[in-house]
Amino acid sequence: MGGPKPAKATVAYNEIKRRIVTGLYNPGHRLVVDAIADDLSVSAVPVRQAIKRLESEKLVSVEKFVGATVLGLAGNSFREEIEAVAYLESVVASLSVPELTESDLDRLHEIHQMMVDEKDRSVYAHLNSEFHGVMCSRCTNHKLLRMLQELWSGTQVLLESAFVQMPELGPETNHTHLEILDVLTENPSPERMREIVFQHRLATIDVFDRVVERQARLARA
Known part of the structure; x- marks a missing residue:
């Protein structure tokens, strides 16, 4: 039997991070929460949690009234x-x-x-x-x-x-x-x-x- 499934926020985080690192989401790309949620078959909540985590890693910038934008790897740790x-x-x-x-x-x-x-x-x-x-x-x-x-x-x-x-x-x-x-x-x-x-x-x-x-x-x- 397999282990427990990872939390939806972790799944969203891993997938968005993969897309940033592989260049599918290039610097300047706007992350639309609802679109990503639909794509990953999850609600908007875990996607927002994932974006917040990516912001802390300096992969994403979040601005009020603008939303989340990909920064890419250059400013990352x-x-x-x-x-x-x-x-x-x-x-x-x-x-x-x-x-x-x-x-x-x-x-x-x-x-x-x-x-x-x-x-x-x-x-x-x-x-x-x-x-x-x-x-x-x-x-x-x-x-x-x-x-x-x-x-x-x-x-x-x-x-x-x-x-x-x-x-x-x-x-x-x-x-x-x-x-x-x-x-x-x-x-x-x-x-x-x-x-x-x-x-x-x-x-x-x-x-x-x-x-x-x-x-x-x-x-x-």
Whole structure:
């Protein structure tokens, strides 16, 4: 049996945020509450709650008598979140290294090969998340792992969108994952793992900048 369904406000929030990040809603786009509510088959209340949350994240601007307008990613805190992921995940991964089992390593190799072969970019993005999840799963500091998982949830929609919009990211990611597998297989060094994962995740900032620039071009078109 599946778990409980997410609240309607959460569903609305996730979907509107996805549309902003993917460029379906470009900067300047006006969010019409009733239209979005009809589209998502919910009432106006959860849509307003979602917009309020997006306003707090600086993805949306709300003005009295005007309504909600998309700001896009440029003024958002994604960059800070990505930096936080880079620092925290590098530590979590290094703590996980000594505890990874043979089964974990087999699964990482399996996921890597699936990513190399995968043509569907959305599926590829989910496989990428699974790779990082398995890699960090044996972290001995559970509080750090929970903090990282929370940060992952905040940046996941951006990363998934980037893989879909920029297929060239695939080979770069595959190459780094192969480096990680080499470290885990040949010389499981926590220090080396920390260095590779930090640089791998920090490179996501460049991806973020490219997505922001793409949104800006679309807004000007």
